[in-house]
Amino acid sequence: MSSLRTLLRTVALVGMSAALIAPTAAAHAEPSPADLTRRIETSSAELEGIVESYNKLSEEIKTNKTAVARLQARIGPLEQQTEQSRADVAALATTAYKSGGLQTADALLRAGGSAALLDRLGTLDQLTRQRQESISGFTANQRRLLDEKARLDATLARQAAQARELAAGKRRIESDLAELYELRRQAYGAATERAAPKAAPTEKAPAVAGDAGAAVRYAYGALGKPYRWAADGPDGYDCSGLTSAAWRAAGKSLPHNTRMQWGVVAHIGRSELRPGDLVFYRGLGHVGLYVGGNQVIDAPSAGRNVLKRGMNMMPIQGYGRVR
The missing domain is CATH 3.90.1720.10 (endopeptidase domain like (from Nostoc punctiforme))
Structure with missing residues (x-):
């Protein structure tokens, strides 16, 4: 009897071991070709969406680069105009000092003084219309230059953020590609299809006008x-x-x-x-x-x-x- 009980215990232990081992073996079973094909199709679709998002970001960066170039082309002449206007104002200050004394020159050079001086030009009658336009032009050029530079800075900031996002997207795509190519190796024995031989005749295109x-x-x-x-x-x-x-x-x-x-x-x-x-x-x-x-x-x-x-x-x- 003892030998029979020993045998039964042995059979029971073997059965338990088999039950424990079987799920583990099933969990590590190689995927079937059909399973691999489904995973490849799913991964390919997901990857294509990521690639198209990357492409969209690349197109937006191109647009931003064009906008930057356009803004910089406008800023250059504005800076020259502003410098010229600044020189004109300096000349006006010299003229005002010589003709109107130190108080007039000081009024011109103080912050906000040019506007105050312009208000008094009608009564002082010391500067010509051309000089008034020079001072007004200086203020307008400064404002336009500041506006253009603010837009340029905002565009450059967007471009820098997009560039960082682009780099992150590229890393993700390369990681996803590695996984996809490995799936293809498992399913088809190669990561990529063989390219058509260069010497092979190409299919003739239909006649389309x-x-x-x-x-x-x-x-x-x-x-x-x-x-x-x-x-x-x-x-x-x-x-x-x-x-x-x-x-x-x-x-x-x-x-x-x-x-x-x-x-x-x-x-x-x-x-x-x-x-x-x-x-x-x-x-x-x-x-x-x-x-x-x-x-x-x-x-x-x-x-x-x-x-x-x-x-x-x-x-x-x-x-x-x-x-």
Whole structure:
């Protein structure tokens, strides 16, 4: 009996051990290819949204840099005018001192004295109209210069904050990319798709007239090139980078951001689509270039290459025509 009890205890212990070990083994089971594919699609969609936010910030910084250059171009002449006006006022002070005595000069040079002196010019009749305009111009130039500098300082501050945000966004994207590429290695054995050989013949673009034809031909020329976040060619693209580059080849300027592109195109219906139009997807998180036959050319996601595919590969937000 004792040997039987020993055997039963041993069986019970083995059964308990198996029960304890089994969940642990299941928790560490390798994900299936289908699981990996779903995770890759989810991560790609999230990453594309982050990249498009980065692109939007980059476009805003470009706008700020243009505003800074414009303000600085206006400030330069204002500073020269202010210096000239200051010299004119100094000359007026000298004239006032010589012709009107120390009290007049002192009134001119004191804070607020120029305005007080101008009020008395009608009775004193010591300065000409031209000198009055010089003093008034000095005050106006000073005010304009201060206003322009205040706007410039505010713009520069926004730009500095955006630059810091941009750097943080870049670090996050690079971290997310590393995880995504690792998922692709597990699922497909490689982090990225193999780029098309340079010697391979490219698919011929359809004959499309005008600017739209130039955009379509450019998109066909980009087939097989790798997705590169925040890039607009010629060696790689993200989705809005490809559409902006294609239309840049046609002489049209589009911002490098899907949501901004949606804001500048003419919105059209599906029945109006023609090659060169833009197809916008899933909450303006993705965009492709329509090339006819219910197909678009787009830069899909990190790890993949530019390709032509059916336009209904994901929910469509709307359609746009470049003006």
